[in-house]
Amino acid sequence: MAQVEIKGVEKVYPNGFKAIHGVDIDIAEGEFVVLVGPSGCGKSTLLRMVAGLERVTAGTIRIGERVVNDLEPAQRDIAMVFQNYALYPHMSVFNNMAYGLKIRGMSKAEIADRVQKAAEILELSSEQLTRRPNQLSGGQRQRVAMGRAIVREPSVFLFDEPLSNLDAKLRVQMRVEIKKLQERLGITSIYVTHDQVEAMTLGHRLMVLNEGNVEQLGTPIELYEKPASQFVAGFIGSPSMNFMDARIGAGGDTVELPGGVSLPLDGAGGREPGRAVVLGIRPEHLEATTGSDVASLRVDLVELLGADTLIHGHFGDDKADMTVRLQGTSTLRPGDLYPCAVDPAHLHLFDPDSGRRI
């Protein structure tokens, strides 16, 4: 086990493309950090730099006490689970797991012991240990890939989108298993995914990356409740946050929507009246109300999901499509009016130019 410290790390590819624009993070011992972002945001590159598969252009990466910038992957005491599992196709499952141990010159008895233990943790039968990877199902291969990482007892686990090749049901199941496993073993982990649900459920902390920049670093709840930018706000949460162009009201304590609707803001002042803003409201925060000072949403489409209902609609003349999430089933039909209100604490304001939170 070890802490990982990434300081001012940048990556420029030989063709001049800058993939990472300076990342800083201290990962505590036993912490589970998820790097999340859309494809091409640099999250895999960052992970591969920690693994030693990509050179670091600038900055330092420290694992435990050592700066590992110039160390070979083998010397970094890490284990990695790849997206396509990268199991050695010509070796049995047992040998796949034992490969790294054999290279370290461990005794046969100890290798057998460790592989056996890992197999038990991952519920792989001894019959499965004799099989070749191509005789296993996707989920089993995934377990073997995890097993190969576990037997090494590394200081850091690296996961590169390990669940993206699995079907939806298996993905949820393996997600839970990874979470349990990490808690049980307490090994510092860095996990890369583009799936925000995976990120929210797995990570102690999340780092949202966008085009090589860190958008925000924080706990899942911080990211959900106080997104630092419009990008993070739109990325975290499902269905994603509603955005609309709005303006601060004359008193500085309301926000006015183009349709003439005005919503009260939280106490904090300092908002210049008339300033253009982007207003963000999460679908689950547009609550039904019977009060007088309400905005009415014209319903365009209703999606019944069973446990909850999604309503798509728009405010007055405003074209922006809004999504509302209601508990249980709803009797609303297209064309109906849905009167709703938002707790001022759940309004998010962003600068239209920089996208940062106001």
Add this chain to the structure above:
Amino acid sequence: MLKRVHFPPSVLPYLLVAPQVAITIVFFIWPASQALYQSLLLEDAFGLSTKFVWFENFTALFSDDQYLDAFKRTFVFSLSVAVVSMSAALLLAVMADRVIKGTTAYRTLLIWPYAVAPAVAGALWMFLFDPTLGIVAYVFDMLGYTSWNFRLNGNEAMVLVVLAAAWKQISYNFLFFLAGMQAIPKSLIEAAAIDGAGPGRRFWTIVFPLLSPTTFFLLVINMVYAFFETFGIIHAVTKGGPAKATEILVFKVYNDGFVGLDLGSSAAQSVILMAIVIGLTVIQFRYIERKVEY
């Protein structure tokens, strides 16, 4: 299982395969059947009298020490050619796989020897190693190895033809090895690196085993090449000499048939060669399907 698709009967498919069938008949089936027939005949050197002798030519061959020697020699020759040319090609492919700049130029250059005709390749190597004119022989001289003369020393002659034959085949093997290596997912190599394997170990425990289907395929192809297509090289360099030291089976077919004019025995030898190549092809088709899945 593929489903069988039925089409209404028509002459068209037969017409379409006709040219292929005609070519096969004219250039393969007919000469082969002629060879088969001829191998059962005994003919005098002037072609004046011909006698049907059943399998006498074959029994004579298998009790002929010279023929059995040629068999062993051919085996040594083809195996050496295959091993030398495949090892060199594998080494070059490993290097080429790591080249970052000028990849295309490098690879293209490595493919050139394949375009050289065997006889020309033979002439090239003969001149290089010629004991009186050759630049390599000159270097040998300077290094104190003055007795080099492949025209007198059978082993040296064998080494020279093996080198010449192997050199020509390196390009072909190189292409296949390179393609084979590039088909291995990069993440496997990375996983091995993280598991702690150095470059050498990665090669022998991951890359080489995964290349085994390619290696096996090339082994068969190279054996067939050495058996049949090296005639030009041997003819240009040693003419089977000295004292038959480089006379492989194909060369003996030519020597006995067109120089010695023993047409019956020559035909019988080519029938045996035909059997060998059929055998090799069967092996190849039987086992080449056992591919490794990634």
